[in-house]
Amino acid sequence: MCSLPVPQEPLRRVVVTGGTHGNEMSGVYLARHWLRTPADLQRPSFSTVPVLANPAATALCRRYIGRDLNRTFTNTFLTSRATPDEPYEVTRARELNQLLGPKNSSQAFDFLLDLHNTTANMGTCFISNATDIFAMHLCHHLQLKNPELPTRVLVYRLPKEETYSLDSVTKHGMSLELGPQPQGVLRADLFSRMRSLVSSSLDFIELFNQGAAFPAFEMEVYRYLGCEDFPHTEDGDLAGMVHPQLQDRDFEPLQPGAPIFQMFSGEDMLYKGDSTMYPLFINEAAYYEKNIAFIRSEKLMISVPALPGLTPTPTPLT
Amino acid sequence: MTEKPIKKIAIFGGTHGNELTGVFLVQHWLQDGTEIQRTGLEVKPFITNPRAVKKCLRYIDCDLNRVFDFENLGKKMSEDLPYEVRRAQEINHLFGPKNSEDSYDVIFDLHNTTSNMGCTLILEDSKNDFLIQMFHYIKTSLAPLPCYVYLIEHPSLKYATTRSIAKYPVGIEVGPQPQGVLRADILDQMRKIIKHALDFIHHFNQGKEFPPCAIEAYKIMEKVDFPRNGNGEITAIIHPNLQDQDWKPLHPGDPVFVTLDGKTILFSGDCTVYPVFVNEAAYYEKKEAFAKTTKLTLNAESIHSSFH
Numbered sequence: 001m002c003s004l005p006v007p008q009e010p011l012r013r014v015v016v017t018g019g020t021h022g023n024e025m026s027g028v029y030l031a032r033h034w035l036r037t038p039a040d041l042q043r044p045s046f047s048t049v050p051v052l053a054n055p056a057a058t059a060l061c062r063r064y065i066g067r068d069l070n071r072t073f074t075n076t077f078l079t080s081r082a083t084p085d086e087p088y089e090v091t092r093a094r095e096l097n098q099l100l101g102p103k104n105s106s107q108a109f110d111f112l113l114d115l116h117n118t119t120a121n122m123g124t125c126f127i128s129n130a131t132d133i134f135a136m137h138l139c140h141h142l143q144l145k146n147p148e149l150p151t152r153v154l155v156y157r158l159p160k161e162e163t164y165s166l167d168s169v170t171k172h173g174m175s176l177e178l179g180p181q182p183q184g185v186l187r188a189d190l191f192s193r194m195r196s197l198v199s200s201s202l203d204f205i206e207l208f209n210q211g212a213a214f215p216a217f218e219m220e221v222y223r224y225l226g227c228e229d230f231p232h233t234e235d236g237d238l239a240g241m242v243h244p245q246l247q248d249r250d251f252e253p254l255q256p257g258a259p260i261f262q263m264f265s266g267e268d269m270l271y272k273g274d275s276t277m278y279p280l281f282i283n284e285a286a287y288y289e290k291n292i293a294f295i296r297s298e299k300l301m302i303s304v305p306a307l308p309g310l311t312p313t314p315t316p317l318t
Numbered sequence: 319m320t321e322k323p324i325k326k327i328a329i330f331g332g333t334h335g336n337e338l339t340g341v342f343l344v345q346h347w348l349q350d351g352t353e354i355q356r357t358g359l360e361v362k363p364f365i366t367n368p369r370a371v372k373k374c375l376r377y378i379d380c381d382l383n384r385v386f387d388f389e390n391l392g393k394k395m396s397e398d399l400p401y402e403v404r405r406a407q408e409i410n411h412l413f414g415p416k417n418s419e420d421s422y423d424v425i426f427d428l429h430n431t432t433s434n435m436g437c438t439l440i441l442e443d444s445k446n447d448f449l450i451q452m453f454h455y456i457k458t459s460l461a462p463l464p465c466y467v468y469l470i471e472h473p474s475l476k477y478a479t480t481r482s483i484a485k486y487p488v489g490i491e492v493g494p495q496p497q498g499v500l501r502a503d504i505l506d507q508m509r510k511i512i513k514h515a516l517d518f519i520h521h522f523n524q525g526k527e528f529p530p531c532a533i534e535a536y537k538i539m540e541k542v543d544f545p546r547n548g549n550g551e552i553t554a555i556i557h558p559n560l561q562d563q564d565w566k567p568l569h570p571g572d573p574v575f576v577t578l579d580g581k582t583i584l585f586s587g588d589c590t591v592y593p594v595f596v597n598e599a600a601y602y603e604k605k606e607a608f609a610k611t612t613k614l615t616l617n618a619e620s621i622h623s624s625f626h
Contacts, residue, residue: 032551033578061602119496182432182496184599188558188576238342244502262502264346285498288374 003131004160004172006307010209011110011172014048015100016041016198018115020070020166021286022057023183026194027115040195043202045209046110053096053114053166056088061184063286064089070114074164078103101169104160112170113201115194118179119285120294121248123150124193128174129163130155130223135174136304137214141204142197149193152251154280154297156224180248183285213309222251222278222297229291231261231269239263242283242293250282253299261293321448323523323623324486327361328413329354329512330427333383333480334600335370336497339508340428354512356520366409366427366480369401374498376600377402383427387478391416406480414483425484426515428508431493432599434562437465437507440489441535441616442482444471449486450618452518454531459514463507466565467535468594468611475538488515494562497599527622536565536592536611543605545575545583554583556597556607564596568610575607 016034018027034041034050041048052058054069066087077090078097101108111134126142128135139153154177160168167173176197178190208214231239240263246254253276254260260279261269279294281287329347331340347354347363354361365371367382379400385391390403391410414421431438437460439453457465468491470476481487490511495504522528545554554575560568567590568574575583591610595601 029552029555029578119499180496182494182599183498184602185432185496185597186552186555187561187597188555189561191555191578192580237345238500241342241500241502241505244506247501247503264342265350283499283501285496288498 003133003305004129006133007110007172007208008310010045010310011205012046013109014046014111014113014202014205015051015109015170016048016113016115017051017053017166019055019058020053020114021063021068021116022054022059023061023063024115024117024181025184025186026117026178026181026191028052028058029186029191030115030195030198040199041202043206045206048202049109051096051100054089054092056092063183066090068286069093070165072164073097073103073166073169075103075161096166097169103169109170110172111205112167112173113198114165114167114173114175115198116175116177117181117183117190118177118281119182120179120281120283121250122177122179122280123152123250124197125152125154125177125179125280126174127154127156127177129168130157130221130302131159132172132174133304133307134172134208136219137307138174138201138204140217140219140304141214142200143219145200146197153219153221154224155221155302208307208310211309211312214307216304216306218301218303220299221302222280222299225277225296225298227290227292228260228279228294228296230288230293231263238288240269243268246279246282246294248282250280251278253277254279321522321621321623323358324423324519325358325360326422327359327424327516327519328422328426328484329361329363330366330425330480331363332365332367332371333427334376334381334429335367335372336374336376337428337430337495338498338500339430339492339495339505341365341371342500343428343505343508343512353509354516356516358523359516359519361516364413367402367405376497379403382406383479384477386410386416386480386482388416390478409480410483416483422484424486424488424519425481426488426490426512427479427481428512429489429491430495430497430504431491431595432496433493433564433595433597435466435491435493435564435594437463437511438489438491438493438594439465439467439511440491441467441469442471442476442479442487442489444469444535444537444616446486447618447621448522449488450533450616451528451531451621452486452488452515454533454618455518455528456511456514457533459517460510463510465511467533467616469535469537469614469616472538475541522621522623525623527620529620530618532615532617535614535616536594537614538594539591539610539612541606541609542574544602544607545577552602553577557582560593560596560608562596564594565592567591568593 018031331344
């Protein structure tokens with residue numbers, strides 16, 4: 001799979017989105033704060049637009065109204081004809097695509113940073129498509145800038161035509177995922193950490209715009225493998241819960257034979273895979289309806305090629 | 319003091335449809351009620367707000383746990399009434415009527431909170447010896463796991479709960495747990511609370527005398543809202559020093575909020591208080607960032623069942 005080409009010019013148009021899920025409060029409050037006072041977002045060489053991605057869901061403090069906005073940026077939805085009874089998020093995705101895209105075009109914004117929270121014990125997590133070298137360098141930069149904070153990088157590999165999330169609309173993009181935080185709750189510690197990470201991200205873009213080059217590096221990442229569902233009864237009801245020994249152990253190795261679910265009737269259900277894997281998003285509230293108890297991932301080192309510095313363009317004679 | 323033996327008990331889950339521990343315990347007990355059976359007792363598990371449970375929402379039209387006052391219970395039944403008011407009338411019919419001889423003896427209402435409140439038992443009446451004795455028994459049985467007693471007796475702040483239709487209403491609140499999440503450790507704690515409560519009632523019915531006792535309790539004083547601007551928007555949030563510190567003393571001058579710009583706001587009360595429901599998700603819309611309580615001791619006389 002080809003990597004996205006690295007930017008050849010300064011990034012001039014950047015967007016930060018909060019409230020893509022209306023009950024993930026760090027991003028909701030940050031977006032609202034920046035819409036009132038955008039000073040935090042100013043940098044000498046570029047402008048950043050704050051956007052409240054799902055205003056209707058945010059107003060009701062729900063994840064979504066009709067369907068998950070962050071699964072609606074597929075080419076199918078984005079190019080579909082508008083219908084009067086389509087879900088709110090389909091209309092909104094098209095609006096955002098017009099505002100920040102169009103996806104896959106040269107008019108799209110340069111970079112999008114999407115802010116999320118999870119009820120899972122994910123700590124500080126950066127989520128990026130591994131094909132986006134610029135985003136991978138930003139993840140690395142954020143890790144180096146926060147040595148005292150455990151941070152993890154979650155990567156997936158999807159060709160552009162299969163991407164569906166908001167951060168795939170712009171030329172480059174990634175998501176920040178902080179947890180644990182209950183839906184509808186704003187914790188001060190995560191709010192200030194999210195704010196600081198956004199600020200560092202914009203600083204990185206500024207450095208790049210000023211001509212900085214970033215060498216190749218190796219980075220430990222967690223690569224998405226698949227999902228594991230809860231056990232269900234024949235009627236489709238939940239038959240058990242995440243096992244107490246798995247609860248809150250995101251990013252810790254899980255061995256074959258280790259308990260993963262505790263049935264309501266008392267027995268343990270064990271992990272039947274044949275090798276160690278790293279579970280993530282363990283017991284995320286929003287994933288119950290998606291039939292996901294946790295995500296399976298593998299831990300590996302990846303090599304990221306250098307991000308060359310911009311070649312200075314000669315100043316035009318006026 | 320002698321009391322009549324207890325006969326009819328109900329265990330309510332899903333009064334708030336996204337507080338999952340009660341939902342799943344009650345659904346499990348509806349399938350297999352062995353665990354909650356005790357000789358001579360009728361123990362009925364019941365889902366109070368099934369429509370909210372189905373949608374995993376706190377409520378459909380309004381908070382079910384606030385509409386069991388006589389005005390709402392007495393309204394003429396009509397399709398125009400909010401769903402929860404109609405439901406409250408049905409529940410009052412099945413398990414009440416409130417304030418009558420026919421109402422259930424004990425109702426346990428199972429709740430979760432996003433606040434770090436641990437195991438909490440909620441009492442509505444400071445003079446209720448039977449419940450104080452029950453809470454004392456539960457606390458002793460759970461030790462060393464802490465179990466707190468929250469007294470919501472207050473002229474204006476007490477609210478008309480679903481369980482208030484029973485002669486002995488018991489609120490059980492376990493946290494922290496996010497809405498829409500089912501944690502095994504929290505479920506285990508709630509299960510243990512119910513087990514000890516039913517054991518107590520069983521012992522009581524068998525004629526056991528419980529000597530006078532005293533328990534530490536926290537009585538509600540006042541609710542504190544988030545600082546807001548002229549548009550009603552929140553301008554400051556729970557300070558990291560207060561976050562997760564439910565039941566711990568908050569002294570005048572301690573940090574209590576931090577503005578979105580990072581400035582600390584100090585607690586300006588004139589005495590030490592014990593905050594509860596700190597940063598509960600469902601209370602943002604009720605304009606409550608936390609509740610202030612005072613610590614006191616509740617005493618109960620000895621009790622035994624009049625049957626023996």
